[in-house]
Amino acid sequence: MIDKLALRLSQYPARLKFALWVMLLCITTLTGIQLWQGGAKIQSDILAMLPKLKEDPLTETALARVEEQLSNTVYIALLAEDKSQAVTAANTLIESLSSDNRDAFVDIRSADLNQAQALNHFYFNHRFNLLTQAQASALSSGKLSELLRQAQLQLYNAFGYANSGLIANDPLLLYPDNLQALAPKQRLQVQQGILLGQWSPNETDESSKPAAKVAAIVMAKGLGSAFNPNTQELQMAVLQEAFETVESQNKQVAFLKAGALFHASAATKSAKSEVSTLGLASLIGVSLLVWLAFRSVMPLGIALLTITTSLLTAVVMTLLIFSELHLLTLVFGTSLIGIAIDYNFHFYCERLAQAEKSANEIIRKIFPAITLALLTSVLAYSGIGLAPFPGMQQVAVFCAAGLFGAYITLSLAYPLLASGPLPSGEKPLSMAAAYLTKLNSISRFLNYKIGGVLLALSVIISAFGLYQLTSDDDIRNLQQSPESVSDEEQQLRGILSGGTDNQFLLVRGETEEQLLQRLEILSPKLNNAVEKGLIGNAFSLSTYLPSRSKQEDNYQLQGLIYQQNLASIVENLGLDDSLISDLAEAYQKAKGSYIDAESFISSDAGKLFKPLWITPTPLQDQYGAIVLLGGITEIDKLESFFSKLSYVQLVDRVGEISGVMGQYRQLTLWLLAIAMAIAALIFSTRFGIKLAALVVAVPALSAVLTLSLLGLIGAPLTLFHALALILVFGIGVDYSLFFAESKHQSRGVMMAVFMSASSTILAFGLLAFSSTPAIHSFGLTLLLGIGFTFALSPFIQTFTRTFK
Template sequence: MIDKLALSLSQCPIRLKFALWVLFLCITTLTGLQLWQGGAKIQSDILAMLPELKEDPLTETALARVEKQLSNTVYIALLADDESQAVTAAKTLMESLSSSERGAFVDIRSADLNQAQALNQFYFSHRFNLLTRTQAHALSSGKLNELIQQAQSQLYNAFGYANSGLIANDPLLLYPDNLQALAPKQTLQVQQGILLGQARQTDKNSNSTDHIAAIVMAKGVGSAFNPNTQELQMAVLQEALETVKTQNKQIEVLKAGALFHASAATKSAKSEVSTLGLASLIGVSLLVWLAFRSIMPLSIALLTIATSLLSAVVMTLLIFSEIHLMTLVFGTSLIGIAIDYNFHFYCERLAQTNKSANDVIRHIFPAITLALITSVLAYSGIGLAPFPGMQQVAVFCAAGLFGAYITLVLAYPLLASGPLPSGEKPLTMAAAYLTQLNTLSRSLNLKVGVVLLALSVIISAFGLYRLTSDDDIRNLQQSPLSVLNEEQQLRGILSGGTDNQFLLVRADTEELLLQRLEILAPKLNNAVKDGLIGNAFSLSSYLPSRSKQESNYRLQGHIYQQDLTRVIVSLGLDDSLNSDLALAYQKAKGSYIDAGSFIGSDAGKLFKPLWIAPTSQQDEYGAIVLLGGITDIDKLENFFTGQPYVQLVDKVGDISGIMGQYRELTLWLLAIAMVMAAIMFSTRFTFKLAALVVAVPALSAILSLSLLGLIGAPLTLFHALALILVFGIGVDYSLFFAESKQQSRGVMMAVFMSACSTILAFGLLAFSSTPAIHSFGLTLLLGIGFTFALSPFIQTFTRTFK
């Protein structure tokens, strides 16, 4: 069937085919322009590459809230020699950010003095429902005298917080201790509304210097992963920091937040797209020039690449409405693959100078068609990965190859019909290489062959035995060391900060949820003591359950219903307070703190994201418990196994688990693809030759895995995806040798050039600073290298397998 199609195409008028190609080019270009004007964009959000986790509605809501809270907030620490300098620098920074007309940041703050006042105003009316653990124990065990003595010490203490207004409403001064207990335990202090902490820096000579660190926080407007937003926020922040340093050059700055990781990733990706793409283009162009010594092949090669990239970009935008920067980084390798058709065409023309361009295309049409099909199938395997970014890579490269294929079939008969300089020298070198391989294969006797085979099997088996796996999602992007170091130092100042992992507590009713948070509180304290976490923040301190409030109210009845006279006499207060206090206590009965009133007040607005009320999508109550300074996520997960209503939400771990599953699935898909390819090839070749064609890339994949194990590189999903491409690209080499029969010198030259261009493209990816891209490129570098070395031996066996 392929031969008949080749014949039909060869009989089609050359100008008609060229006109069809021009029409294809015009439609593609107009479609691209329309998509771009319609809002298509370049995406740099690394989260857009991640698989979508199928979670229950409550967990999805919690994840969305935490990600929104963490992704858009930046933390700045200004290090100074003394408090006054640190406070001044922080105020200058906050003023500069607030006064910026570009509106890059909102909610710029340090310590919130209004928050303490709001808490006081909210909780004071509920003071009869509040008791600390110590106070509750004293009242329940009949130790009222201890509370009286503590109140007396405050009354006669010149530095105490007692005043006439407070005493008239709270004679035992229980409320201030309850209000103070709400403040999270931390090492930070507040001076003039600025959070201050201690920072120790160590220089290259291991000399430590102590600084005062002023902490400023700001919420970015828009997503930190949007390139335009990043550029705006980084510019505004840089201007504000320059203003600070203008006043005091000695100020040092530490920064933390998703903005700085995302900005570094965007810069790295843009740099790699330009440098790797340009280097690949220059290398391929140089390769074409050295091989054919003519402007026309080089010009047509560049035209093929341009058409390929145009097709890739437009098809990706058409399907996804956006194209990811990582797709462009991976897509730079398309240059080294799309040019393969050009190499095979021109090398065949050099080998068969008596044939026209149209005849040469008819001759190679079956091989390039099968090659296109297998390559597209290979990219389809990548498209099955759960990552939208990798699905884009699959569409990008498959569409790009189709564009190159269409250009070869339709445009080359007219554009590439001109005469070529003599290519006898490179063809002679290719023939000599094949001759040496044939001589080598014949010279090996059975014993030497068996020994070499045994050594290869042993070494490969040892490498496979040493091969490990690593599915950590953080391999997608590695931030620069400077960014990581600054964040680590700032986390130290903030006593661990907040991690991406958190606890989600759920219940069917509000009261049950609050009770579960209270049960969880001592468990969290134990986790801190055991060193599993650095800190935890829970709503249990701010929202006591109704049962606890009722218990506290009853315990305070010992004061206001039974012993109020003794309390007033012991403290030397006016007897007239007796009736007023008793009446206030009575009126407070049944007035409880509830989540709705607290979250809706000025006191609770900062904690609103941590409370999840039922909606039409989900019917459960939920509360988020933030964690910081996690040291061992596995032990921490086991720490809460006795509380089934507590869920450790670890999106990083969940996605990493999915990566492991898809890594295994990808390897199975590779095996299935090889079987299907062997069956498809057997319709054109004998079964033995078809199996041999598939065996070359299969063996290359095994050798690549073995070498990864020998060098200690763990296997990831990206290695597995690259192995699919090793098969999809490498099988082309086998196909061309199988199709060439005994006339192989043109094929050898084309395969050499193709391998060089592919190795150049993917070899450059192996030098990427992004671990995922590095793994992808390194595997293809090894796999294509092995395939190039093994594929010429097929022509040795074609004498037997006809």
């Protein structure tokens, strides 16, 4: 069937095919322009590459709120010699970020003094329902005298917080302690509205260790996604300008930065740099390879045309399907240069080997091989597309479409464009023939005994390497931030007592009251986790939202004050007796007036905590509360620590995605085996089962050897290694196919395979030097796999006499 298609295609005039190719190229170009003008964009959000895990609606809501909160907030620590300098620098930074930069940041703040006033205003009206644990314990155990003595100390203390207005409404001065208990426990102090902490250097050499400094903390919420390149550029520019303003007033002030913005910005710069550097290096390398092999401008020009058409087709098709193009897709896609040029190599090497034939005849000769090669490559990329990563699905579409563009260019444009004469290529062809002759000599030299010994030795070494192979599915392998960015964040976390991690607790309840009671049960467990060092800190709404049951208990306990002992309390404190009736009346009026979640989160006091409270919706009928965690040390122990509380869920998106990566790593290896079996069946219709099995065995053995070598060098197996092995098969089987098709006329094929492998190894070898671990793993695996395939595939021509 493929032979008939090749014959039919060769019968059409070269000019007609070229016109059709030009028309397809114009349509592709116009489609790309239309898509770009219609809103297609470059995406740098690393989260866009992650699997879309199916979670219940409540968990999805909680994840969305936490990710929005963490991804858009930046934290800045200004390090100064003393508190005065730190406060001045922080105020300058806040003023600079606030002026004329509303498009970059909002909610720029340090300590929120208005928040404290709002809390006081909200809770004072509910003071009869509030008691600290110590106060409740004193009242329930009949130790009212202790509370009375503490109130007297405050009354006669010149520096106490008692005043006539407070005493008239709270004679035992219980409310101030309750208000103070609302403040989160942290090492930070507040001075003139600025949060201040202590920064200590990490150096262990005490002789050269710089002195500790005062750190002023400033926070700002970015507008737009921190992973959008344009947003990054704007926000980083605004921050840099603000830093320069601060430094112009005090050059001794230093900065520490933390937030997703800085990680995303570093990732974007790295990806852009690698796209330009690796792509340019690959293009230069391929161009040199073509020039050295053919010594003519025309093959080089057509090679560049093939690559350009391939990349254009890849970009447009990806934008058409996904409406965006991820930066990491472009990084992976630079390897397409080394693959798309393969068709060009095979065409020109065959023209050198058979100079008497026309371009149309050469295309007819190699058409079956390149068609089968395209099918197997697309099959391999389809395996990558089955991975649950939108970014990897983009890579699959990008590369498959690019190869199709190169295939169409060869089939339709080459008959006219590449019909010119070529300089003599006898020297490279002779070298290819000599290489094949040497391989034949080696094959004849390796008798059964020597071959058996070498085979046994190879099996033992490979088995040992496979035994040593481990796996690592940590999603953080997708991107590794520069050490400078991570180090600054860790230092700032130390100042903030651990900060907030991506993992959090989600507490569920069927009713609001049940949820609040469960939060109260959880609180001692959280304190215990802090004491055990499992976490550095925790933030729960239970501090601000006591359950109705607890409020009722507190109200009843305060009845000991306002119903049974109010007169004696007033007398002991030396207060006016007229207060007794007013206080008793106020206590009675407060009965049944409870703090509830809706009134709290809709007030000025609770607006900051609104994202942590989840109410039922038509999609889910439960209440939920998010408990933020910071300074997590051992996530596995933490999960088991809360496992007995069935209503508490440790949400660890990183761990869940890593688990999915492990599952798909195993699935990908199974897909590889299935793809090889399918390819063998397809090839058997043309070559017969024996030669088809041999064609597939070459990339299969290369994959095994690659895995073995990864084990020997101690590189853990990841999903990206597995995905790369699919490409080792998809690309490497092409070499076997061309040797199987060539029968005994192999020197042109050998030259083409050498050039093809060289360009592919160049492209993927450069990817192995990427600073992104995922790309490095991908490139290293292909570098090894294609190298093994190149070394093994020529031996197929030794067996073409036997297998028909």
